[in-house]
Structure formats: structure tokens, C-alpha cells
Amino acid sequence: MRPVALDQARVFIIVAAFNEAASIGDLVRDLMEQYAHVVVVDDGSTDETAELATEAGALVLSHLINRGQGAALQTGITYALAHSADYIVTLDVDGQYDVKDIALLLGPISDGTVHATLGVRASDHKPSVRMRLASTLRAIGKLAGRLGLRPPVPAAHNGLCAFSRHAAQMIDLKLDRMTHGSEIVQQIVAGGLNLQEIPVRVRVSDYALRKGQRSSHALRVAFQYIMARFTR
């Protein structure tokens, strides 16, 4: 990847945080070392997440009540766009990645190769099923769009995503609870923009493992998708 001198002032980092007092401070400090705009969306936390994030230098947007990670990320994206962000990075607090790797995701966007990048685990990175599906889905998506359907898209990412302004404008997360991964990919793909997976070193912390994902999530995501189709 060729190095690109990126104007850091135009990069906005969006962190959705719900009761993350244990780790939010360190994460924000790490991010602030490299990026000027770190936006923490405090999703109705009951601990001192907001205070710690503010202390560490982040701009904090406060959801008065918990609305889910998808909703929180959308709030951050909306805010960043309103503040003329040219690049938007979203990430999870329970980061299974190195903050330095954010630059890897921004590279292909800033040099105009793609509009969006997703971080994936470096260890199991071969052009994944997801990417092959994504390109198939682009075709299906166009057809489905014509039929008025929303294309199905596989679940995505390790919590790290980067978007160009144009891609971010296409994102409108409506499934507030935890299904944003698929929703982001689907909307980017449906918008006809290309995305790329970027292998990122995995740093699985005990913390992340504890929070984890259950495979039953997949069922719930599927259910919500189906219901969202019928309940406009």
C-alpha cells in the first residue's frame, strides 16, 4: 500500500460506547494521538463513560437513553457529516485491532481506490465468502432494487470500518440494535459503491471475548431483516 499523506483534520473517528468506562479513556487517548476529531457517542451509559471520554479529549454526543449500537453509530456519522468530515471511521470499543491500523483502512479510500473499507481478521484473510457474496449481491442488489426489495447481505467486519464522505452519506442505519454491520455493507453495496476488506492484525482481549457474540445473534439479525421488510 502506498503511503498517502492524509489530512487528519478531515478524518472523524466515531466510537459508539455503552457503559465502557473501563476502556473508553485509554481508547480515546490512543486515538487522539493521531486524529483530531474523535467523536464518542455515549449511548445512554449509566457509568461515567461520557465524563471519561470528555476528559480524554473526545467530543461526546449523548443519547439520553440507550438506542443500540447501530443507532449510536448513525448519530456519530450524521454529526461528522454535518461537520464536513471527508473520511469517517467507525469502531467498537472492545477493539480487536490496533489503533494504528486505522491508517490502513483509510489508505485505499484517500487514494480513491474504493469508497469504503472493512477491517477483517488478518489471520483468516483470503478473499472471503463475504466479499465474493458482496460482488454477487451487487448484481442481485440492482435487480432486487428494481423489484423494490432490499438485497440480503452477510454479516460483516471486526468492528473497524472506514468510509468516504460519499459512502457515509448513503448510510442510514435503521436497525438500531446490533445489526449495523450487515446494514452498512448492504447500503454501500446497494448504493453501487465498492468496498474492500483490509486484513488487520487481531488482538483478541479477554474483554472482547467476554462480551463476545453468540451465534444466536445471526437468527435474530435474520428475523429483524425479514420483519423490517414488512414493517415500513
Next chain:
Amino acid sequence: MSALQTFIVLLFVTLAVLTLAAGLRGTAPKRVVAAGLLLWTFGAIATIWPHTVADLAHALGVGRGADLLLYMTTLSLAVVCFYMYARFRRVERQLTLLVRRLAMDAAIEKSPPQLMRSSIPSSEPVRRSESGASPRLLT
């Protein structure tokens, strides 16, 4: 007509009157009023002449009147659940938009977008194309 039957029929009539009143006051949508009146009328008829339900069940190929009632109840429960879920989702969505708006307003009070932009030291003039099909090259 037994005392119990009379009581139940009176109950249905009361419900029908209440439904109609709500419709006339405009507090309930027409669809709901129509569905309500239909239901109460059916209930009253079924109470006064129980065999009509049995006849209907028979005509539909369902064994007994009670079975028909069970099927209809189950079906309407599913429909009601669906509508409640749709409504719930709508309210959730509105709630999210409201919470987002509040968060944005509070943040914008703290730092208005224009001020923020001008505070960024940028050597390059701001060019913004809303269509922006391709991200511009950065040097």
C-alpha cells in the same frame, strides 16, 4: 334466552355503542371501528343463536362451532401481534430519531459546525461536491 345470554348480549351492545361513539368522536380510525362493530355483532349473534356458528363451521368444513372460534381467535391474535410489532418498530424508530436530534442539538450548542470548520487549519480551500462520485486525491 337465559340470564347469562342476556348479560353477554348486553355486554356486546355496550361495547358496540362505545366503539361507535369513539368512531363518531374521531378518536378511533374508521377501519378499527368497522372491525370492532363486526366483531361485537358476530359475538351477539353467536350468543343469541349459537347454532349459527355451528352452521358456519359446518359450511367451512370445520367440525364444531367452538373449533371455528378457536381458529379465528388464533388467526386474529397473529394479525394483532403483527400490527403491534409494526407499530412498536415505528415508535422505536421515532424514539431513535428524537434521541439523535437531542444529542445533535446539545453538541451543536457546544460547537457550531461553521466554527469548527474554520478552526481547522487547512492549506487547501474547501471543495465540496455533494455528488462526489469519487473521493478526491489527497496530496
